[in-house]
Amino acid sequence: MSVIDLITRVDSICRKFDKYDVDKQAELNVSGDDAFARLYAVVEAELDSTIEKAESVASAKNRAAVVAINAEIRRTKARLLDEIPKLQRLAMKKVRGLSREELEARSDLVSALKDRIASVPDGTTTAAQPSSNGGASASTGIKFNSNYDGSFDSDYFQNTEETDRFRQEYEMRKMKQDEGLDVIAEGLDTLKDMAHDMNEELERQVPLVDEIDEKVDKASSDLRSTNVRLKDTVNQLRSSRNFCIDIILLCLVLGIAAYLYK
């Protein structure tokens, strides 16, 4: 994770939990004045980003990307236009510490903002250079604004049969997949059960194997000591006894041989 990721994540987290920041909230609620200014700032910021996006359309190569960006712009515009009346109401509010001129200036600001929003190019065919009634600019634009999500309706109805067939096939395939998944699930259940039983069996055998281990160790050490003693004993026997027997037998054989050759 790079530093940039960290920074963006921290930013988003801060923004998310801003509402819990007591100090910040207190600051914001000090006066209605700031409410207007805040909202105004927010709307303006969004407007700026929308304008940026509109500019990026010009450089976008992918047609689909262009369409998507345009859709995004239209949606944002609609939203911002909704915010405008709120802003106007706030502008009307009389706030202490604010002169009369500033109050009037505010409503002008609001209408100017409205114009600016409407003037953002959103790819509508009618050149949307708004006149003073910015809200009604490009009546076709408004239609697209609210209905964009359903704008493919006109195409949809053309392909009813195809989509019907497709949808049927899709449902059938989904059913087959479900059946297959069921079989797999059962198999997995059996495997899980077997694995559990094996686990228990192994645990059962652990102390038994330990016992075996001990006993075998003892037996092998016993064997080793016995072997050593046996070896000693056998050596002893060999050295004295067998030697005498060997000599005696040898003499006997020589005696017999001598007798035979006499």
Place this chain on the structure above:
Amino acid sequence: MSSDPDKLVAKADKLTKLTLTRWSADWRNATLNYEQAANAYRVAKKYGKAKDAFEQASKGQEMLSSPWDAAKHMESAAALAKEIGNWNEVADLYRRASELYVECGRAQPASDALGKAARAVEDHLPDVAVQLYTDAISLLEEDDKDQMAFDLYRALTAVYIKLEKYTDAAAALLRLGLAADKSSATNSQFKAYLGAIIVYLYAHDVKAAEKCYNDCSQISAFLGSDQGRCGSRLISAYSEGDVEEIKRLAQSSTISHLDHAIIKLGRKLPTGEVTAVKAGTEEGEGLDENDLT
């Protein structure tokens, strides 16, 4: 040494009988003779005589203070008695063998002997089998070898089910659960609990089954396990009187992993009429009110 078993037995008898000329019985040789005779009889398939010879051999080993060999001979004698089909004697011989094993201080073979006995007689003398299984289980539990007792518990449950003593069967399963708990064999434990619930349901004792389920749910791991969920679905299906659901659950894989005898019971569910137990739900509401106040 003659290989004729009769002659061997006669010789061994003579060695052990005390007469004027013989002041102490020569058990070592006698036992040797008895063993040879018994093996010869077994090969010749003269099971009665072989059994007697083994018994004598066992007595000889006892006199020679080797209870292990004595027990082994006794077990062979019992196996031969099984061939003959003399069930009471089988039980007796195995019991004596088990006692000799206990004398050696080895609980495992003792319990094994009793288990073999129980298995041999369970078809013919099921009550005796039950007793033998219980003794075998207690032998193992005293020696802290619970895990070996699982198989015995399962066999005991099967016998009870055959005898149609369902409460006893369920009790045996719950004891199995306890033993499994002591040795942390959770899978066996949960399967035992589910089995107990099924046995109760088969006996059409829904209340007892519910109680059993509630008791077992004290163990949180059981609640979340496959078997626990299957059990709760069974109970709720019973209380709603949903026969289709019960049949479907009985075919499910969770139940197929249980013991044979219990699978057979499960497939035969539901027994009798399954009416939605309204009384149960009312009771439940009553309890809720009590909790709130």
